[in-house]
Amino acid sequence: MNKVTPLLAAFLAAGAFATASDCVAAKKTKPLPVYKTSFDCASPRSTVENLICHDGQLAQMDLELNRLYLLALTDDHSVPKPAKVEIDQQFWIDARNQCGGGPQARGCVIGSYAERADQLRQGSAIARTKDPSRLxxxxxxxxxxxxxxxxxxxxxxxxxxxxxxxxxxxxxxxxxxxxxxxxxxxxxxxxxxxxxxxxxxxxxxxxxxxxxxxxxxxxxx
Missing domain, CATH: 2.40.128 (Lipocalin)
Structure with missing residues (x-):
């Protein structure tokens, strides 16, 4: 009957440890999924944009918000008028990006999108149209x-x-x-x-x- 010598046992233990370490390392280095957004996730311009790129729910909200914004720009009867909607959108993006990257960032971003969607839908009948793809x-x-x-x-x-x-x-x-x-x-x-x-x-x-x-x-x- 073969015996496991202390030296062989050490090698086996080291091998097992290395294998486990490799698995942990592989998990740590696994790339995060990248979702489609209204901006280029290949070069996010802020910590918040980077967060949105890797979060399915936030990415969906971003695409829907952008859809509402583009519709409001076509609505001559929107309140405010399209020119002001465009200005407000840039101010909104700047404010959204202030959510940063801390533990409260995700909730802050969700709240920011929800409030802006309410403003756009409230102010524009075109933004409220029953588009089948709406979210x-x-x-x-x-x-x-x-x-x-x-x-x-x-x-x-x-x-x-x-x-x-x-x-x-x-x-x-x-x-x-x-x-x-x-x-x-x-x-x-x-x-x-x-x-x-x-x-x-x-x-x-x-x-x-x-x-x-x-x-x-x-x-x-």
Whole structure:
């Protein structure tokens, strides 16, 4: 019967360690996927652009936002006018890029896209056209018991979904989470936690320092 000598055992252990190390190294050096965006991912101009290039959800939001922007530029009746839309877009890009690359960057970028999509869709009827390829909807106005003003909801139908809610002088960006029925979105900021559940024209909304409110979508004119 062959015996494993101490020297052979050392060689075997070293080989096993090297193999494991090689696997770890291979995993570490595996390139991140690159997604299609409205800008050139071969030469991203900021940390935020680099983040978007390697994140499927953010890349989808970027392409949809660019689609809305180009449509708004063709709308002579947009509010503001196309020339101002173009100026605002550059200011928006500069502000989006301020999200940086820290642990909060991704949430910051999602919020930035959600708010800008709401502005473009709110201001341009052409941007709200029912393009089959669209990845955004709204804004939809909800009347909620206990609120004197409507709650506006603009959606990104990406994976996972995103909703931008705006009421009075407040707003919140929420992410879709699994739900047994309807569509459920949750989120949190410095004020506290939010919960928005919708099933057709019926919805419930919970904001910080408030109980759950029953909401109904207003008819679209």
């Amino acid at each position: 955004s909807e709204g804004p939809v106005a909800f009347r909620c018991a206990g609120m004197s003003t409507p709650v506006s909801a603009t959606y990104f139908t990406v994976q996972p979904g995103v909703v931008f809610l705006k009421w009075a002088k407040s707003s919140a960006t929420l992410m879709q989470v699994p739900s047994d029925s309807g569509h459920l979105y949750t989120g949190k900021d410095y004020r506290g936690s939010y919960r928005f559940w919708q099933d057709g024209n019926d919805a419930t909304l919970q904001v910080p320092a408030s109980g759950q409110m029953v909401c109904t979508a207003e008819p679209v004119s």
